[in-house]
Ligand SMILES: Cc1cc2nc3c(=O)[nH]c(=O)nc-3n(C[C@H](O)[C@H](O)[C@H](O)COP(=O)(O)O)c2cc1C
């Protein structure tokens with residue numbers, strides 16, 4: 172691993188309450204998928220193209236995937252993450268410990284709002300209005316969580332909701348919301364996606380698609396883009412590594428909408444592999460949390476700087492291009 176990212180992870184583990192470290196680090200079940208997400212990148216190699224001349228690319232196809240409860244990592248929480256994001260898209264979570272309006276105000280680049288469709292549709296609508304008013308540029312519905320994953324580390328620690336003093340601030344003062352320390356999830360349908368699309372003029376993305384047929388349905392339902400994601404190995408522990416699910420989804424989508432990949436992305440080379448296999452960008456989850464816990468805004472900035480620098484270096488060594496014909500199994 173890049174020594175800067177390794178150092179930030181180790182520092183995060185050292186400074187965090189072990190209960191909170193395990194909440195961030197852990198996965199579901201035996202954590203097979205958690206490990207596979209990273210291992211999948213190690214099984215692939217890139218065949219670079221040569222003699223392509225000098226390639227200048229400022230491209231950085233990365234976004235920050237939504238993760239819950241940043242104030243568990245650092246007192247500045249999502250404000251620090253937003254300041255560090257720069258021009259990188261920040262997908263801010265519904266389970267944020269800072270209200271979305273404050274996150275957007277702290278950000279200098281685009282902020283998207285991730286939400287779980289709520290059991291009470293009035294709560295969903297109120298959240299959408301909050302995101303719109305705050306100035307979010309897109310909505311991301313997470314669809315891989317009809318029920319919560321069972322995280323053994325959290326169960327072992329008895330960690331089930333936020334400690335006193337922290338709250339899921341986006342839920343504050345919404346009619347129908349009973350508690351601010353837990354997030355509700357619901358089993359939803361394509362009809363709910365259609366309804367949400369009618370409710371807002373913001374682009375609606377889906378996060379947590381793995382089956383190619385669901386990718387086709389997403390296109391048919393007018394979705395703006397999808398995240399191929401297994402929630403960082405936190406939902407179902409028998410799914411493929413996110414990277415391994417990517418090619419079939421990309422093929423089914425056929426370029427009609429963008430496809431983002433998240434899960435296990437830890438280096439510039441990982442970003443390059445995802446892009447070569449057809450992702451329009453790679454989403455970063457835990458490394459951002461490690462940077463945040465280790466050094467707040469500056470730590471998140473370092474994570475993004477390292478990944479940008481590595482990606483651009485890999486791209487230059489690949490002749491400035493990436494495509495599926497450049498990916499082979501080791
Ligand atoms: C601590 C933690 C909290 C998360 N919370 C959310 C969330 O609230 N909503 C969501 O859609 N995904 C959530 N995710 C999943 C991430 O968006 C992303 O899919 C995953 O972390 C990517 O994998 P990576 O951590 O290996 O980069 C969470 C992940 C972690 C590790």
Ligand SMILES: O=C(O)C(=O)c1ccccc1
Pocket residue numbers: 239266353354402405
């Ligand atoms: O832990 C998670 O993966 C997650 O998605 C989540 C969502 C809401 C509240 C806390 C965690």
